[in-house]
Amino acid sequence: MAARVAVPGSKSLTNRALVTAALARTGVSRLYRPLEADDTEAMREALRSLGVLIDDNDDPWLVLGTGGELEASDVRIDVRASGTTARFITAVAALARGRVVVDGVPRMRERPIGPLVEAIRALGGRATDTDGFPPVEIDGSGGLRGGEVFVDSSQSSQFASALLLVAPLAEGPTTIELGERVASRSYLDGTVEIMRRFGAEVAADGNRFVVQPTGYHKAHIDIEPDASAAVYPAVAAAITGGVVEIPGIPPESSQPDLAVLDVLSLMGATVVRRDDTIRVEGPTGRLAAVEVDMADAPDGAMAVAVAALFADGPSRIHGLSTLRHKETDRLSALENELRRLGGGAEVQGDTLVVTPGELHGAEIATYGDHRMAMAFALVGLVVEGVSIADPGVVDKTWPDYFRMLEAL
DSSP states (O other): EEEEOOOOOOHHHHHHHHHHHHSSSSSSEESSSSSSSSHOOOOHHHHHHHTEEESSSSSEEEOOOOOOOOOEEEEEEEETHHHHHHHHHHHHTTTTTTEEEEEESSSGGGSSSSHHEEEEEEETEEEEETTTTEEEEEEEEEEOOOEEOOOOOOOOHHHHHHHHEEEEESSSSSEEEEEOTTTTHHHHHHHHHHHHHTTTEEEETTTTTEOSOOOOOOEEEOOOBHHHHHHHHHHHHHHHHOOOOOOOOTTTTTGGGGGGHHHHHHHOOOOETTEEEEEEOSSSHHOOOOOOOOTTTTHHHHHHHHHHHHSSSSSEEOGGGGGGGGSSHHHHHHHHHHHHHTTTTETTTTTTEEEEOOOOOOEEOOOOOOHHHHHHHGGGGTTTTEESSSGGGGGTOTTTHHHHHOOO
């Protein structure tokens, strides 16, 4: 197998850029090569519900800034299954004038949001959750006062990202303290990077951020290809002994799931980054077993778990506690489906131990989770008889995923 794979735009960067462009002072921002998928559609529709004008008929998307002047009259926002939309739009709604209810699919009502709501209240917003979960009701008063606030981000860094994104619109400087334990800490670097490109002044010192009330200005942004998507063709090359080139991700990219490339290198794949192209070549024999901490790249850990089925011994993947709070309980789902294929899998706290076995075909349950479908479909490149239940879940972030696999 030898292929060149163009992966879609980053979901993480697209949704952050949509928010900052929407909050910018009057003017049109252009988002080039954004992700067209269910998660970003959920964000666009949420922002439109608050009066933001977005032209997404072509590339680039055009977003007319509001300066944070948002109006809401008993608006009910359906975030679908998008965790980033749920967290970010809850914070954005605190800037609006009027009542907003944020809700989503049944699983969204099991995904935590309480720490974010507490922080919004501490900054002067009026918001109420449902025992720490959506639906959330925000009774917008038109702004946040700023000040010092602590937000417990041990379950999700999205709580902190949501506060950071709206902090430039506060009445005064905002200091955000996160404590010692922050889930997926490296995602905050991407948040700050996007904010600065739209003119925000953010000082970061470890897990302490100070944001000045500068607002945002319009900007024209190139959205990088999604590293979280790129891990799948990269793992495909590693487990088949093939070669895949993935263009477009710059060498200085801060996307957390690029850490998967280092793991594949430890497993024996040859990984070369030259200019803006990533080249992964799988070994001729089995991959090497690894022991790695994936706390900063938990989404990418799912593809690593599948790669571990083709290793020469048991692999241990640490730092996966946040996987329990995603689109499904991904730790339990991984354990179930790895076993269904004939591999060994055991969850030990926040660690997943994967032991290769006599693999065979099976129908893989996706649990409504796009990354379950994408990760386990890779096994079918090597093992006959693998099928994916509910393959349409990939529309959440990569609608053409199975066309890509077919091309491989």
